[in-house]
Amino acid sequence: MAPMMDSPSSLWANRLRQNQGIRSLMEDLGQVTGHPDEILLGGGNPAHIPEAEAIFADCFRELASDPCLSALLGDYQAPIGNDRFRSLAAESLSPHLGARLTKDNIAFFNGSQNAYSYLLNIHSGKMKDGSFKKILLPIVPEYIGYADQSIEADAFLATKPEVIPTGNHRFRYGLNKTDFDLSEIGCVALSRPTNPTGNILSNADIEWMEEKTKKQNLPLFIDLAYGNPFPNLIGSEEPIHYKEGRTLSLSFSKIGLPGVRLGIVVSNPDTIETLSSYAAVGNLAVGNLGVYMMEILFRKDILTNLAKNVLRPFYDKKRELAVSIFESEFQKRGVEYEIHEPMGGFFLWIRFPKLSVTNHKLYHLCKDKRLFIVSGHYFFPGLNSDFSHTQDCIRLTYCRPEEELARGAHILSEIVASHQAKSK
Ligand SMILES: Cc1ncc(COP(=O)(O)O)c(C=O)c1O
Known part of the structure; x- marks a missing residue:
């Protein structure tokens, strides 16, 4: 044979x-x-x-008996969501993210994982000027789902974190400011709270990094899958706000809806525009169920x-x-x-x-x-x-x-x- x-x-x-x-x-x-x-x-x-689960089941029943069911099942959304849903998300998220967002700041994806596979590749790998840029993970350990999302090999860079003893049988990772180096970097990414450690980087540390990323016009991605405004598992730490230079990602998964696959990216209009092209090519469209559920949850202000x-x-x-x-x-x-x-x-x-x-x-x-x-x-x-x-x-x-x-x-x-x- x-x-x-x-x-x-x-x-x-x-x-x-x-x-x-x-x-x-x-x-x-x-x-x-x-x-x-x-x-x-x-x-x-x-x-x-x-x-x-009772709240989500009510949403489901409302959708099932609504005349919109035919559109929910039978029509495509725009690649990153129809304008009316994006406007609603902008309006609902603005007070929580301390910014005046418009629909041009919002993109929906089939889960925030799906959004990251585009975001990371937009800002890493071979650049227009021929240079090769990497994704800096400022504190590792960091979310297992970022690794391997880059189409190019060796696209991640990390340094050893500070290990800070905090008590009997306890420690914490801290930002290694000494080795913080942006020379080969195209973007910086962190989850807050951090998966896997439960660490929550302070706003002061984030602003320290941001001072440096801004000087080089590098985007800072903050993954809020477990963070504010929902599920908001941030203990006594301050929430993260949206600012120019930051790209935030939110997820419906950790509030209890991982099967629905809805992720929301909040960023500047230019990045959102690029994401829309990516989404059209890779997904055609975001799924309908998540955005229709979001409409009910946001209109009734249920999630806070x-x-x-x-x-x-x-x-x-x-x-x-x-x-x-x-x-x-x-x-x-x-x-x-x-x-x-x-x-x-x-x-x-x-x-x-x-x-x-x-x-x-x-x-x-x-x-x-x-x-x-x-x-x-x-x-x-x-x-x-x-x-x-x-x-x-x-x-x-x-x-x-x-x-x-x-x-x-x-x-x-x-x-x-x-x-x-x-x-x-
Ligand atoms: C930190 C972090 N970001 C993003 C995701 C992806 O979530 P989803 O694609 O379900 O929105 C997860 C899932 O475990 C996660 O832990």
Whole structure:
């Protein structure tokens, strides 16, 4: 029999086929069998919160009985959304983002992930003047979903963050201002709160960076998937406002609607215009369901109250509970651990400084016991120096039921306890 031939493919395709964190994580979500022993602490699904789900179900019923249903199902939107929806979003978001936005500042996408795959490629790679520009991630670890979005290889740049001890078993990453260098950079991107760590970069640090990016006319992307104005999981930190030079992205996923796939980009009209061309080419149009749901949610001003009265209290309580469950199991079994200050978002970022196997191996050991976590090594795109945290940290979601968190904590601490070096 003739040997199987590799199908011809681009360098980009080859890179995409290599094992990416985001694919492995999303496939784990999709391969869940429903077995009662499964413990799903890996992916970024929001929690199922009955009060929020009741509001979304009401929206759905309203749409199903509305004469607009025929347009919702049967007509394309414009690539980044019809003008009336963009105007409504501009009007509704302006007071929350401290700016007077118009429809020309707004673009809708099929999820903010979809928006980023365009945004990052607009501002990185080979430029008109022949130079090659990179995407600076000012603090890694950073969101696993950015890595591999660039069509060009080696498009990310990151430096080792500051590691700031903040108390017993606690630390925090800080902005490395000493090595902050924009000479090869086309744009700067950060999530706030940060996925995976729950870090929330201060406005003072953001303004410090912005002073430098502005001088070089470089865009600063701030990903607000977990941030203000919804779900607003930012603890006691100040909200982010829109300003010239910033591109903000919002998502409906973390309020409880990841299946709807709606992301909203807020930027200057020129960037929005370019995004519209990209969206037409890549998507034809944004999906209708998200924008029609948004219309109801914004017109009735539902999301601010939902964030304040339901989402924030729910996730704050869940975070405290998860930390106490995991710490008590770790301490019972003599596990050495450090937790990144859980300031916001959905995740705990945990370091096991004495782990004798890699975090990737730990992921597999956990998966063998039906416990899904995410290995931390994926979250450092563009970092080319040695940093032990790339090998000994993991990410866990705390959006799962208490009983599942407890079983997860038990299994994880047993595995880590039996893979700790005496000294490392
Ligand atoms: C920081 C961050 N940004 C963006 C996204 C993408 O969200 P979506 O495409 O569902 O809007 C996620 C999803 O997990 C995320 O964690």
